[in-house]
Amino acid sequence: MAMNCLECNAQLSVPQDAINGEVVSCKExxxxxxxxxxxxxxLSVQPLEVEEDWGE
Ligand SMILES: [Zn+2]
Incomplete structure (x- = not known):
């Protein structure tokens, strides 16, 4: 499957047997x-938001 990085537009490689919730990183x-x-x-991908919730 071919998805493109939202940040740099490089092609993301997602394995065909990827599972729901698996995290992949842009290789670029x-x-x-x-x-x-x-x-x-x-399969689809969504950006993984890193929550800045380091308070308390
Ligand atoms: Zn990228």
């Missing part, structure tokens, strides 16, 4: 993406 810029598999088995 290192941006993290989470693999989402919907109930039809279609």
């Amino acid at each position: 810029c290192g941006a993290p993406y989470m693999v989402v598999v919907d109930n039809t088995g279609t």
Whole structure:
């Protein structure tokens, strides 16, 4: 499957057997993406937001 990094537009390589919730990183810029598999088995990725919740 071919997805492109939102940061640098490099092609992301996501394994065909990736599982829902698996994290992949862009090999060019290192941006993290989470693999989402919907109930039809279609793979997609979404940017993994790093929550800045270090308070308290
Ligand atoms: Zn990238």
